[in-house]
Amino acid sequence: MTASINDVARAAGVSASTVSRALRGRPGVSDEVRDQIKAVAAQLGYTASRSASSLASGRTFTIGVLVPYVGRWFFGTVLDAAEQVFSAAGYDVLLYNLGSPETRKRFFTRLPVRKRVDAVLTLLIPEEEESAALRSLGVPLATTVGGARPGFTVVGIDDRAGTENAVRHLVNLGHRRIGMISGSSGPLHWTTPIDRRNAYLDVLADAGIAHDPALEADGDYTVEGGERAMTELLAVSRPPTAVFAQSDEMAMGALRALRRHRLRVPEDVSVIGFDDHELADVVGLTTVAQPVADQGAEAARLLLRQLDELGAEPPGQVRMPIRLVLRETTAPPSPRGPQ
Amino acid sequence: MTASINDVARAAGVSASTVSRALRGRPGVSDEVRDQIKAVAAQLGYTASRSASSLASGRTFTIGVLVPYVGRWFFGTVLDAAEQVFSAAGYDVLLYNLGSPETRKRFFTRLPVRKRVDAVLTLLIPEEEESAALRSLGVPLATTVGGARPGFTVVGIDDRAGTENAVRHLVNLGHRRIGMISGSSGPLHWTTPIDRRNAYLDVLADAGIAHDPALEADGDYTVEGGERAMTELLAVSRPPTAVFAQSDEMAMGALRALRRHRLRVPEDVSVIGFDDHELADVVGLTTVAQPVADQGAEAARLLLRQLDELGAEPPGQVRMPIRLVLRETTAPPSPRGPQ
DNA sequence: CCTTGTTGCGCAAGCGTTTGCGTTCAGATT
DNA sequence: AATCTGAACGCAAACGCTTGCGCAACAAGG
Structure with a gap:
């Protein structure tokens, strides 16, 4: 059995509420007590159970990411970059690989992310019905592909x-x-x-x-x-x-x-x-x-911002730059033509 | 507000426990009542909150997957295949992109998967200390890279x-x-x-x-x-x-x-x-x-099997076949040598 | 010396499920 | 007719946290 918050509370001689406040940096705890609690927690190897804390607080510190094919370079790269941003901010990512029509349908009907994520980043274009389902989650939404869609922050290119x-x-x-x-x-x-x-x-x-x-x-x-x-x-x-x-x-x-x-x-x-x-x-x-990775990172950042500023930031739309890269597969047409 | 189990119970005229049992296919519910509950639940768009159910049951129906670089073809492909197997079995995947030393260290010290996953698939090789941390989670472990390690099921090649x-x-x-x-x-x-x-x-x-x-x-x-x-x-x-x-x-x-x-x-x-x-x-x-994708799929399957058969199946080790693919970048050395 | 604030902390009520146990009731068994 | 047996269902206690509120204790202000 891993330690619970009560074990920590007991060991530190305080109440569970104080432990909770201390560990999450909330006010209402003196510095000495806070330090002592932190020490005890570390010593016991305590980490708050996510299930319990999200049940209690409603926040999950988890982002759902929807991808059509993780294995494809484009999506893998976007996901990689986005994940880094999320995890740096303390969020975990729940990955859904929705390439096949069946898994996709199953996802949108059962909506397993309900009450499980604080936001959703989708790398696939939801159909009208699907985006309605996502909106019904009541969390910030973003995408890096496709055009504007009500309720979605979109970062893309021209x-x-x-x-x-x-x-x-x-x-x-x-x-x-x-x-x-x-x-x-x-x-x-x-x-x-x-x-x-x-x-x-x-x-x-x-x-x-x-x-x-x-x-x-x-x-x-x-x-x-x-x-x-x-x-x-x-x-x-x-x-x-x-x-x-x-x-x-x-x-x-x-x-x-x-x-x-x-x-x-x-x-x-x-x-x-x-x-x-x-x-x-x-x-x-x-x-x-x-800029593929940048798009993922930027979308992630925008999502996090919406999460922080509770003042419902209206979903924006950002365009990243593109540029022509000349290499060796283009040249003037041969006079003879391909034969 | 999305519907809770009590809403369903009330609407169906039964208790919450019956709803729980009905929806999860547990015995103790007559077929008529079960069908009726299912109908009501569907109509209300009800899905059980994962946080609450894992808090209560201890099962999370989530697998943690540790990857060094999601963006690289090899890992992306393994992940893709593994995810498909997991999601087909009703499990979600929690992705951790642990490429940089900092994120990696942070992960292993804070161990955010504690009490959050039913098993872990790692595509990176944990050091001794790290694998000890993983073992301390008390869940089945598997990997598709590297050699044998106590407590890990490993799927690889020769x-x-x-x-x-x-x-x-x-x-x-x-x-x-x-x-x-x-x-x-x-x-x-x-x-x-x-x-x-x-x-x-x-x-x-x-x-x-x-x-x-x-x-x-x-x-x-x-x-x-x-x-x-x-x-x-x-x-x-x-x-x-x-x-x-x-x-x-x-x-x-x-x-x-x-x-x-x-x-x-x-x-x-x-x-x-x-x-x-x-x-x-x-x-x-x-x-x-x-067979890159196959390795991911196979590792996922083995993990699921360990989850099903509670009789602690001893972690195995499977080797997948390899084969030489001749294409156009090899030939006998030129008599002159490279100049 | 008595208010009026603060600050620091504990109490207890949730959060939405699951699950052991108890109860009810119809039908089978003596 | 009295008893036993399941099946079907409800009760209520967890699960491990968060958080509004209350209550001391103590500082400052009158």
């Missing part, structure tokens, strides 16, 4: 601007047949793929390039999907000379497909990604960099 | 065999100057780097190759570290013609260094990694594959 940078870069290099590997699939209504697609279309229009629907393929935001998509794009009658992939992982898949087809990058086909994945540099991928 | 496969592959190709990028650093006494190093030395000895200490460099298990290490190896008077990196991430760093030095892979230098990182295929890296 997807349109990022995409414009990328596509314009290809245009400036002289490309006219510019393909896109998107990630529109999934039941998640996520504004990112849409924003990026619109920006892509806009840049093409701006440059006076007619849009060819055959030059768009779905890559599902995975490496394999990117590979499949690139393969599709290579199969059309006049393949693209350059491809914009909505994520680095898909871009890498595209790279793999190109290698399989014995096509050189960037001589035959240029490829540009999005994210600046930690390994983008290894493969020399040109991409649009976004 | 590091020696994996390394032997890798190094022998290089030897068989005809290499004689075989470098190694290791990851011995860190305060974690981790048997993996040591096992792998020993196996490396053994294979060299077996092949009658004299060991050259200048051909070993520390890559810190990161991409950047691998790049640095490779750079060091290239600076010695007679650089290696092949390099075994103890992780794919370091191998990728090495690839980057080689590209910077305008050295071709595998023509000038062969590189082999370890792990079969999800992007190893993209860069064509030859490597030793280990």
